[in-house]
Amino acid sequence: MGDENKTSWTEFLLVGLQYQKSPTLFLGVILFMSLIALLGNSLLLFLIKMSSGLRTPMYFFLSQLAFMDLCQVLSIVPKMTVDFATHxxxxxxxxxxxxIFVTLVMGGAECLILATMSYDRYVAICRPLQYPVLMRSKICNIMSVASWFWSSVQALNCSLYVLPLPYCKSNVIRHIGCDYTALLKLSCSDNSAFEKSIYLGTFLVFLIPISIILAxxxxxxxxxLRSRSSGSSHKxxxxxxxxxxxxxxxxxxxILTYMTPVSSYSAEKAMINSVFITIVPxxxxxxxxxxxxxxxxxxLRRLLEKCILCK
Incomplete structure (x- = not known):
């Protein structure tokens, strides 16, 4: 195709809901899960902020996880709902x-924070005497900054790459949110080198954290299993x-969403996977x-008691 025949789209249509058998029911389920996610994570953030007893490394990482989950939901669900209501x-x-940037930053950082939290639990249970040293405030801050920095670099790379691409195919994205894989599918340029670099970066982002989690x-x-207390063991x-x-x-x-080659991209599977990545967790x-x-x-009990006393 010659350059003169290329039309680069600057607007796209997110029509993922329209391809559902029952779009209203599908949206209702997503809104219900999103409401629970928003209430639960907001309550958790508030409790960690207000309670002096929740100032340990575990709750420091939990507060960041809750913030990431809030941003993940808010980056997709509000626009999807407004679009459905206004057509x-x-x-x-x-x-x-x-x-794309917000979704990838929060998703990548969540991968790394989940690994950090599993390491925190390992130190707390297997090396309790060394916990104050291994999980001191300075180390926690370094791990947190490293998680945000690495995920931001990856996300910025993807979001900036899609901006100058020529989009000569359809401008219809069969998804509930913007997905860089879907945009690459609509592009009429050769993105094979970029795809390989993204697969390598994604592989490292997944491989290193999941290895830490499993270990x-x-x-x-x-x-x-070596513990003598059966009650604590079961718990x-x-x-x-x-x-x-x-x-x-x-x-x-x-992995199913971001490690799938663009050539075998399926909009329906990507949309379902995005719900399991952003909303279900x-x-x-x-x-x-x-x-x-x-x-x-x-x-939470102390907070409720204060509210009752105030009333």
Missing amino acids: SYTISLYGCAVQ SYTAILLQV ALGTCLSHLCVVGIFYGSA AMLNPFIYSLRNRDVLAA
Whole structure:
């Protein structure tokens, strides 16, 4: 195709809901899960901020996880809802780039923070005497900054790359949000070199954290099995398994979405995977990581008692 025949689109149509058999029901389920995610993560952030007893490294990382989950939901669901209500599904190329950046930053940082949290639990359970040294404030801040920096670099690379591309194919994206893989599919330029670099970066982002997670929880399980207390063993075992379930959902969906070649891209599968990456973990994380926790429940009880006394 010659340059003279290329039309570079500057606006796209996000029509993922229109391809569902029951779009209203699909949207209703997403809104219900999103509401639970917003309430749970907002409550967790508020409790960690207000309670002096929740100032440990574990809750420091949990507060960041809750913030990431909030941003993940808010980057996609509000626009999707407004578009469905107004029947206006357009988004500009720059709006697409911003949405891609936010989604990838939060998703990448969540991968790394989940690994950091598993390491924190490993040190707390397997090396309790060394915990104040290994998880002191300076080290926690370094791990947090490194997570945000690495994910931001990856996200910025993707979001800036899609801006100057010529889009000579359709401007219809069958997705609930902007996805850089979908944009590459619509581009009429050769992006093979970029795709290989992204696959390599994504592979490292997934491989290193998931290796840390598996190694940490394996060590925790071995430590728990050696423990003489059957009650604490069962509780720790249940906690580890619930954590691994959320990690499995998040990483499994992310790998299926971002490690799939552009040539075999499926809009329907990508849309379902994005729900499992952004909304399902955001809904489950506050309950599995925090709201089942004794310290968090105690902080919530004190907050409710204060509210009752004020009234």
